[in-house]
Amino acid sequence: MASIRQQRIAEQIHEEISALLMRGLKDPRIGFVTITGVKVTPDLSRAWVYFSTTGGEAVAEQSLEGLNSAASYVRKVLGKLLHLKHIPEFVFKYDTSLDRGDRIERILSDVREQEGWDDPARIRGSADEVAQALRKHQRFLVTGHLNPDGDAVASVLGLGRILESLDKEVVLYNPDPVPHNYAFLPGADQIKSTPGDEPFDATVVVDCSELSRTGPLPAEAMRGELIGIDHHLTTKPLGTVHYQNPGASSIGEMLYEIMGQLGLKMDFELAQCIYTSILSDTGSFRYSNTSPAAMRVAADALALGVSPWDVALEVYESQPLARVRLLAKVLPTLEVDASGRYGSILVTQEMFTETGATKDLIDGFINHPRGIQGVEVAIQFREENERLYKVSFRSRGRINVAQIADKFGGGGHANAAGCSVTGNLEEAKLQIFSAVEEALQA
Ligand SMILES: [Mn+2]
Numbered sequence: 001m002a003s004i005r006q007q008r009i010a011e012q013i014h015e016e017i018s019a020l021l022m023r024g025l026k027d028p029r030i031g032f033v034t035i036t037g038v039k040v041t042p043d044l045s046r047a048w049v050y051f052s053t054t055g056g057e058a059v060a061e062q063s064l065e066g067l068n069s070a071a072s073y074v075r076k077v078l079g080k081l082l083h084l085k086h087i088p089e090f091v092f093k094y095d096t097s098l099d100r101g102d103r104i105e106r107i108l109s110d111v112r113e114q115e116g117w118d119d120p121a122r123i124r125g126s127a128d129e130v131a132q133a134l135r136k137h138q139r140f141l142v143t144g145h146l147n148p149d150g151d152a153v154a155s156v157l158g159l160g161r162i163l164e165s166l167d168k169e170v171v172l173y174n175p176d177p178v179p180h181n182y183a184f185l186p187g188a189d190q191i192k193s194t195p196g197d198e199p200f201d202a203t204v205v206v207d208c209s210e211l212s213r214t215g216p217l218p219a220e221a222m223r224g225e226l227i228g229i230d231h232h233l234t235t236k237p238l239g240t241v242h243y244q245n246p247g248a249s250s251i252g253e254m255l256y257e258i259m260g261q262l263g264l265k266m267d268f269e270l271a272q273c274i275y276t277s278i279l280s281d282t283g284s285f286r287y288s289n290t291s292p293a294a295m296r297v298a299a300d301a302l303a304l305g306v307s308p309w310d311v312a313l314e315v316y317e318s319q320p321l322a323r324v325r326l327l328a329k330v331l332p333t334l335e336v337d338a339s340g341r342y343g344s345i346l347v348t349q350e351m352f353t354e355t356g357a358t359k360d361l362i363d364g365f366i367n368h369p370r371g372i373q374g375v376e377v378a379i380q381f382r383e384e385n386e387r388l389y390k391v392s393f394r395s396r397g398r399i400n401v402a403q404i405a406d407k408f409g410g411g412g413h414a415n416a417a418g419c420s421v422t423g424n425l426e427e428a429k430l431q432i433f434s435a436v437e438e439a440l441q442a
Helices: 004-021 056-082 100-114 126-138 151-163 251-263 268-281 292-305 310-314 319-335 348-357 401-405 423-442
Strands: 035-042 046-053 087-094 139-143 169-175 201-205 226-228 243-246 340-345 377-385 388-395 416-422
Touching: 004 035, 004 046, 004 056, 035 139, 046 056, 046 243, 087 319, 126 201, 126 226, 126 243, 126 251, 139 151, 139 268, 151 169, 151 201, 151 251, 151 268, 169 201, 243 416, 251 268, 268 292, 319 340, 319 348, 319 388, 340 423, 377 423, 388 401, 401 423
Parallel strands: 046 087, 139 169, 139 201, 201 226, 226 243, 340 377
Antiparallel strands: 035 046, 377 388, 388 416
């Protein structure tokens, strides 16, 4: 649900852009355009401006180009008129609801094109609802997904600190250990491997697209109200309170928004957690989820004294020797298909035994095949046993690998997804490679 402030700003933008168009924008590509609606993201960083036009598809396409190239000019003019601290980025969209003929196709191609991640229509619940639920209860269990990544560790710790500052009782829980490179985070040694037997008033699950991704939770009677905070695309509501924002870079960014609703400010420790959560999920501010909003939250963390180099030293520059030895065994397994468009690596149980490395140490290996010029999809096979392989996918951007993983019962993001396949290595490769080839041809 859009807040009143969001709606009011959307209305103002609607009015002002309409007025601007009446006066005329100079671009000859812009036809007779009517603004049909405006949607603004909750952090006001972006606004979608829907328009219709007379003259059919070709005119609409041309107008769209003209409008989008005028977007920064429009932003400047509106900046002066609207008296806002941050003027949203404008993205113009052809409103096909007036054009029934190709409406469905349009919607589908829009979803494909944008991955849907930054569409405000995909936001469920709100930071405010979570804030109210956090205020209401006293004793909390906080958990993220198994095999926790930087976001899952840092956001569980961050939420723990937020709750403690509200004088709540908190148990942080994950049966899997904290990866070595996130052990520096404040409170990392306080994450318990079991939830204990005392009942909770509420259980908060972060960064999980499904409840099955967490470790075993207390029985329903013991866990209290279930609260979900997630930023995946494929999430089904998993609690009575469920805030899902696929436009958020990370749970850390969502916690920052929730803190705003609670009237709390970050301290240094919390800033460390939130910065690390964003750093980790944006691949060090490289992936397409590195939004203006993510950067603003990170900037706030720096202002509180977080040192990007100190964090990078811990997260990226403190590799155990076993990890580098394992990588030395994995890289010779690199295969790239004849067309050069997909590549794979293999990690076997034997390699773990030989190097003494643990499975959490392979995080990031798959970026080696993805980093090859021309490769669009990178694949990593990790042997669980002789008949079971865990498969990870990374896309350079054009191919939606969540759709490939979905065919095998897995899921994830458009650019990073995973699944399992049964069969020996040859059979596993055959199945996965043919699905990838199919996706590349589509
Ligand atoms: Mn995440």
